[in-house]
Amino acid sequence: xxxxxxxxVFCSLxxxxxxxxxxxxxxxxxxxxxxxxxxxxxxxxxxxxxxAHTFRSFVDMLAASTEGDDVRDxxxxxxxxxxxxxxxxxxxxxxxxxxxxIERGDAVDVVARxxxxxxxxxxxxxxxxxxxxxxxxxxxxRVHVTLFPVITGENGxxxxxxxAADFDLExxxxxxxxxxxxxxxxxxxxxx
Numbered sequence: 001x002x003x004x005x006x007x008x009v010f011c012s013l014x015x016x017x018x019x020x021x022x023x024x025x026x027x028x029x030x031x032x033x034x035x036x037x038x039x040x041x042x043x044x045x046x047x048x049x050x051x052a053h054t055f056r057s058f059v060d061m062l063a064a065s066t067e068g069d070d071v072r073d074x075x076x077x078x079x080x081x082x083x084x085x086x087x088x089x090x091x092x093x094x095x096x097x098x099x100x101x102i103e104r105g106d107a108v109d110v111v112a113r114x115x116x117x118x119x120x121x122x123x124x125x126x127x128x129x130x131x132x133x134x135x136x137x138x139x140x141x142r143v144h145v146t147l148f149p150v151i152t153g154e155n156g157x158x159x160x161x162x163x164a165a166d167f168d169l170e171x172x173x174x175x176x177x178x179x180x181x182x183x184x185x186x187x188x189x190x191x192x
Contacts, residue, residue: 005049010148029181088102132161171186
């Protein structure tokens, strides 16, 4: 049986994964329902898969944070404690992450193998370039988008689907959190 792979991403309405300027984490829109939902999603048994750039960003954000910062929300702590595969040709052990291993090679090959070997679902948060390559290779079973009610036209950073091919999306699940954050779970199918 093949393990399912979910590309999990936060996004502004205009398709950015982050923003500069005076935008804060979660674009300042987080509420208790979002935080509870994120903890529930990451409380399930699963393996986290991250690219090197996102992994380093997470480690740096956690190292620079203090108790009470958004970066230390309960779901982030849970995510950090999941078994994690970091796809990287440049990182070396030891990693500042409780249960992380490095897999060398092309992400498409690594994830194809993990899908065959893993007895738990696979999930990746962020890792945009890696996940777009996996999407294009047909290895992403679900795209989990949490859409924040903002437009970051002047300060948007990290376009979510830069480099992705064309896909049709089948809506599997949707919910509204904290009155204005939308969560969508899609099954992608290559268009054409």
